[in-house]
Amino acid sequence: MNDIDIAAADALLGTDATRFRHDYLEVRGLRVEFDGFVAVRDVDLTVTQGDLRFLIGPNGAGKTTLIDAVTGLVRATGSAAFGGTELIGRATHRIARAGVGRTFQTASVFEELTVLQNLDIAAGARRRPLTLLRRRGATPPVVERALETVGLTALRDTPAGVLAHGQKQWLEIGMLLVQDAHLLLLDEPVAGMTQAEREETGELLRRIGSQRVVVVVEHDMEFLRSFADSVTVMHQGRVLAEGTVHEVQNDPAVVEVYLGTTEGDLP
Numbered sequence: 001m002n003d004i005d006i007a008a009a010d011a012l013l014g015t016d017a018t019r020f021r022h023d024y025l026e027v028r029g030l031r032v033e034f035d036g037f038v039a040v041r042d043v044d045l046t047v048t049q050g051d052l053r054f055l056i057g058p059n060g061a062g063k064t065t066l067i068d069a070v071t072g073l074v075r076a077t078g079s080a081a082f083g084g085t086e087l088i089g090r091a092t093h094r095i096a097r098a099g100v101g102r103t104f105q106t107a108s109v110f111e112e113l114t115v116l117q118n119l120d121i122a123a124g125a126r127r128r129p130l131t132l133l134r135r136r137g138a139t140p141p142v143v144e145r146a147l148e149t150v151g152l153t154a155l156r157d158t159p160a161g162v163l164a165h166g167q168k169q170w171l172e173i174g175m176l177l178v179q180d181a182h183l184l185l186l187d188e189p190v191a192g193m194t195q196a197e198r199e200e201t202g203e204l205l206r207r208i209g210s211q212r213v214v215v216v217v218e219h220d221m222e223f224l225r226s227f228a229d230s231v232t233v234m235h236q237g238r239v240l241a242e243g244t245v246h247e248v249q250n251d252p253a254v255v256e257v258y259l260g261t262t263e264g265d266l267p
Ligand SMILES: Nc1ncnc2c1ncn2[C@@H]1O[C@H](COP(=O)(O)OP(=O)(O)OP(=O)(O)O)[C@@H](O)[C@H]1O
Pocket: 034, 037, 039, 057, 058, 059, 060, 061, 062, 063, 064, 065, 066
């Protein structure tokens, strides 16, 4: 068993990082309605690998609902496709299997388990066949890679509950990586983080975004200016504007929406 090339086995079993190369999220005519209230309407959105996309908009604009729709948590009509797979109408676990992962505003890690155990559990879906091939006690390569990517290698045996707030968010992102998510939808990943954690998170998102399709919902404008490749602005369930940070900052419709709210923090 020791002679088995785990990396080759990984590739064979579909954990190959190039599996979704050149893929993109394509949303067309997306609509979500709650008891007659339309939270998301006529949304078209295309996000490609290597284009770190930020999704912004005032409270209630429909950003989280859009993510909920793409990940199957709320019913939607229209289309959202990733990797050639239509996501709308699928069950959440099938959407996850299609390579789509998300984080929530509050990190949801198992606090009493170690960093490594959290990642191992997240890798569970693919664990069975790998367990058959793996040397006893060895950490799966996909978990090692995720630990390294999110910068938690030194904390692998630390219970998640004692991690700093930022580190918990990184662990959650690591869990998406071991699940082989190639479309990552991150809901306010830097909320509550220190400045240093924000910068590290931005660098992490850049690293991940070069290999995967990443959409970040964020209110933090300084963070956006530092790390966004492109921005989609939502307002009242619709896409109001899209472009570079410079373009949306200078879009009169965007300025009006932000100045017309108590947020008013888009300079
Ligand atoms: N389950 C639900 N039932 C009814 N209305 C909902 C539900 N979820 C969201 N909404 C409504 O849909 C609208 C969009 O909410 P959503 O949370 O997507 O906005 P958001 O842009 O993410 O806002 P925030 O920045 O405050 O998180 C809001 O008016 C909200 O009250």
